[in-house]
Amino acid sequence: MKALDGDATIRKKITGKATVIFLSVMIVLTFFSKTINNFTLPKVTYETPANGALIKEATGTGKVQAKTIHDLYVRTSMKVTGLMVEVGDSVTQGQPLLTLNTADVENQLKDEQDKYAQKKLHLEKLIEASSPDNLLTLDKAVQTAQQNVEKAQRHYDSSKSLYEVGAISANDFADAKPNLDNAKMDYEIAKNNKDKIINDYRKDIESTKLEIDMIERKIAELTKEMNMSTVTAPCDGIVTELYYSEGMTATASQPVYKIADTKGGFQFVATVNISAAEYLGSGDTAEISINSLNNRSIQGKVNQIKDNQQQIGVKKDVVIDIPSEGVIGGEIGTAAIKKNIGSYNVLVSNSAVGQDNDGHFVYVLKEREGPLGNEFYVQKVSISIGDSDNIKTAVLSGITAMDKVVSNSDKPLSDDSPVMLAN
Template identity: 65%
Template sequence: MNALEENEKTGRRRLMGKATVIFLAVILLLTFFSNSINSFTLPKVTYETAASGALIKEVSGTGKVEAKSFHDLYVKSSMKVTEITVKVGDTVKQGQKLLTLDTSELENQIKDEQDKFAQLELSLEKLLDTGEKLKEAGSPQSLLNLDKAVELARQSVEKAGRNYEDSKSLYEMGAAAANELADAKTACENANTEFEIAKNNREKALSDNKRDIENNKRDIETTRLNISIAQRKIDELRKQAGMSTVSAPCDGIITELYYSEGMTANSSQPLYKIADAKGGFQFTAAVDISAAEYIEPGDEAELTISSGNRTIKGVVSQLKDNQQQMGVKKNVLIDISAEDLMGGESGTANIKKGMGSYRTLVSNSAVGQDNDGNFVYVLKERKGTLGNEFYVEKVIVNIGDSDNVKTAVLSGVTSADKIVSDSDKPLSDGSRVRIAE
């Protein structure tokens, strides 16, 4: 009986031992799977180590090819386009016929202006003749009668004065009556009045003559000016009438024709626009104003022209404000030299600019920014329940320049640090992570 009980106890102990082992195994297995499942939910990161190197800023912008120099021609009078011998895109030589204009209306205008010109010349001739007569009227010979009248009036004053003095003496002696003295006095006053009138007539004649001469001179100058204006108008009309055949002013490419045959050309827009082939071409690219800070005249550029997928070398000539996007974009003007350009071709400009060498460079994606400043996440390793595990540590860094790929780190990390460059989930200081395969 004792042996039987002992066997039962031994069996129970063995059973409990096995159960304990199984329980512990299950716990371990569940813990393993739990950690494994949890690890799959951790952010997956890639990392890099900082390296030395050079930063190369690459600036790009889209734009169009433009001729540096254009020629166009406006007509001052309306004229009908009777023939066009070229089309947009044609290459032309200096002196080549482009189009013809109907100048018959101008010929009629020239005749009308010539008639007006002849009338003005007749008016000038009459004014010159009048001027000569006015000069004669103001000559000493012409004033002789007026001078005689003044002299006679003066003599009359003297005679009347003597008669008055004689009458006064006789009256005082009682040899003349009072009425005789009064008559003598009246005669004296009348003589003085006539003398003043004679002098005034002479002065007025001189003043009127002087005024008429001045007016005549002004009329002559005005008429001569009008004749000069009329002559210039005739010359201009003749010049326009000579435009019946319009020729190319230079070697170049027709970029615009503003009229078609049968239309009436006027001064509101030119007849044509020609890109001067000898003047060269330039590419105007719009770039972000922040990127434009790295560009300066003399920098080399590579242009990719959309049509034909051509690549052309160029040199930056100047930077200008972009009038459509002030404060946002800058226009970069790039001188180019290439054949078969006509202007208007669109494309992209790429400018690479060396920014110096640095000891510590990291990917731009590795650098973040918050209220504390710029930072990176450094990958760390520690012992965990089932072995080593990885986590990240947030490190504040001082950064310098950056290009399109790399950023220079001036302090905060070393070349031995493993710096997180990418993560499939947001990170924070101390976050556990797993490393991407």
């Protein structure tokens, strides 16, 4: 009997230990199961919608330009014999910039002056030849031919009358008509010859006058270039380009210099995406960072928005008026133009907004009781949106400022997906 009681006691102890071990294992497995499950869940961050303003920002690179640029082209190739300035120098109006050898221009000028004298003599001869006195021979030829027509007409009329009364034969009358026709033809020839000669003289005179005008313009240009032996600054400004050095030959293919007119002011021309330019307008404030000035910031105002000629339909050029201090033109930089496009009650990060075939949506973070305790999950909510800027999107309906909106997730989400919060 005592042996049976001992066996029962032993069994009870074994059962108790097994129960404890089983419960311990279940607790451990439950803990690790929950931990492992958490590792597989999407990690999300959330935000609470807030009210505020949307700020559209357009950025683009570009460079500083003078509003007025002066340059000089030569029509005749000339050698640069001296250079008195360098790129970046400030100059005053009338200050010598460089010297040119004008010997070839002088020779061309003499040739053109000789051509001018020849054409003037030719014109005088044409005018004299076309004078009424010198055309008398033509007039007399026309008058004689007209008299012959009148005489042949009288003979024809007389012969016809005689033939009709039988005074002359048909053969005698037949000669009268060809004689009249020949006289009329001679008259037309004499008249046309006179008209042609007069018209030819008129055309020659007009053509010669045009040639003289062209030579006069060429003489004026060459005379101007003769005075370019010393080239001077056309205005107060800064030398931005010198295309030739001493000893080189200046040609008509490119200017001798470019000078930025400092009195005319400066502007920064930035190239931006056409979608960003839609929000911009004249008077908007721009902040420009200039690379060569240690990224110095310059404030400016948008003056004009125009097509970028290299990328029409894709890019726009934003012309920004800037102060003249410290710039000479040609400096490279970046412009940032911010524009308030409206205030809204509900704003969320752009990353929070998704879109599918049904429209726009966000995921809202929710909490519920699960088999392993409270858990987080997301609920897909359809929304309608308004404008957006580089950071935020305005939500017009679908959520409130009390909702916790998922802004980022390390894995794709779906409606009712369990999630965990990222640390």
